[in-house]
Amino acid sequence: MVLWIILAALTAAVAAILILPFARATKTASADRAGEVAVYRDQLAELDRDRAQGLIEPQEAEYARAEIGRRLLAAAGAGEADGIAAPKTRKHGLATAIVTLVPPVVGLCLYLALGNPGLPDQPLEARLANPGNNVALLVAKAERHLAENPDDGSGWDLLAPIYLRSMRLGDAEMAYRNAIRILGASPVRLAGLGETLVASNDGIVTEDARSVFEQAVKLDPDNPRSRFYVGLGLEQAGRAAEARAQFETIAKASPADAPWMQLVNQHIAKNGGTIVPGRDTAQVPGNPSQADVAAAETMSQGDRQAMIRGMVDSLAERLKQDPNNLEGWVRLVRSYSVLGDKPKAEAALKSGLKQFPSSGELVALANEMGLAVEGVAQ
Structure with a gap:
């Protein structure tokens, strides 16, 4: 309530300061002219x-x-002119008053009608105490x-x-290392730190x-994600036999x-291995069935390309409906790249990174395929 009184007093003071000069100007001019006429009349009487x-x-x-009369007439004429201009001055004063007073009055009325003056303010301290679903405030x-x-x-663990996920990678590494230092290593924390790196x-x-991923595998040998990164690291280091062993272990356990x-089978083949029997992916959604493969062998080159394009487009449509499929995005990006459709490959890569912003597979694939997409360094 005190704030309202202070604001009202300030508004009134500003309005008065703006209006007062207009009110004084007319009175001062009229008084000066009347005194001048009286002086000239006294001079005539004295003469x-x-x-x-x-x-x-x-x-x-x-x-x-003659000279005093001329000055008297001039002063009297100026006084009449002031009398004529007075209504105009009053009009200007009225306009000034309207411009000065109406906006704050209208603003106050609108706030009272549409605002909520009874709602208490909520400083940062209060908002931090109850952040709700606001992730920025939670952070x-x-x-x-x-x-x-x-x-x-x-x-730090939180x-x-x-x-x-926000790609604040320097902060993420610091947080994971602090959580591991204070709470100890766990497969989840180690995997998170590894993906950050x-x-x-x-x-x-x-x-x-x-x-880091090897430590995670020691704590949880059945975690295919950490073991995959171990294999990927060995592959990138040129240690093909060790990488193939890691990927084959994942395939046998999956x-x-x-x-x-x-x-996984792609990386097994890439490192000189063969697909584990019974572990082929023919029935994985988005992959060709045995019947599809047989039919493709009898097709012309153009029909075969059309069939492949249709399967890739079908995979893209399924990912739109169910985007939480990292392997599907990797498959889609690679398929578009093989087909030579670089714009669609980059669009699929960008969509996949939006869904999995910390995915090392997608980032590595972008570098492998020479794809340029925002947020991925080449």
């Missing part, structure tokens, strides 16, 4: 007295009377808490994956990253219809 007493020659008296609250309590491992190096699994099987 008549001097002439009657013989103090001035008649001819000089006439010259003086700000956690960061503020950690600035005061840097040894709170759970806070922030790390958020930083990674891969993303920071444009899809390259560095020695540091591979070491169900036949696992969505990552095609990608």
Whole structure:
């Protein structure tokens, strides 16, 4: 309530300051003209007295009377002009008053009608205390808490994956390392740190990253994701036999219809191995069936290309409906690249990175295929 009174007083003071000069101007001008006319009339009366007493020659008296009369007429005419201009000045004063007073009055009325003056303010402290679903406020609250309590491992553990999804890779690495230092290593924390390091190096699994993934595999040997990155790191280092062994281990431990099987088999073949029996991916959605393969063998080159294009487009449509499929995006990007459709390959890569922003496979694929997409260094 005090604030309202202060604002109202300030508005009134500003309005008065703007209007006051217009009110004073007319009064001052009128008073000055009236005093000037009275002076000239007194001079004429004095001139008549001097002439009657013989103090001035008649001819000089006439010259003086003519000059005083001219000045008197000029002053009187100016006074009349002021009288004529006064209504205009009053009109200008009225316009000024309207312009000065109407906007704040209208604004106040609109706020009272449409606003909520009874709603209490909510400073940053209150918003941080109740951030709701606002991720930015959640992050700000956690960061503020950690600035005061840097040894709170759970806070770092909470922030790390958020930083990674937001591609704040430097902050994500710091958060993961702090969480591991305080809370200890776990497969999830180690895998998160490893993926952060891969993303920071444009899809390259560095020695540091591979070491982290190897620690994660020791804690959880059945985690195909960490083991895949170990194999990818060995492959990038030119250690094909060791990489193939990692990928074959993943293939043997995975169900036949696992969505990552095609990608794993590609890396097995790339490193000189053969697809594990019973682990082919013919029945994985988006891959050709045995009947499709048989039919393709009897087709012309043009019909075969049309069939392949239709299968790729079908995979793209399924990914639009169910985008939470990393292996599907990798398959789609590679398929468009093989078909020579670089614009669609880049569009698919960009869509995949939006869904999986920290995916080392997609980043590595972008470098392998020479694709340029925002956020991926070539």
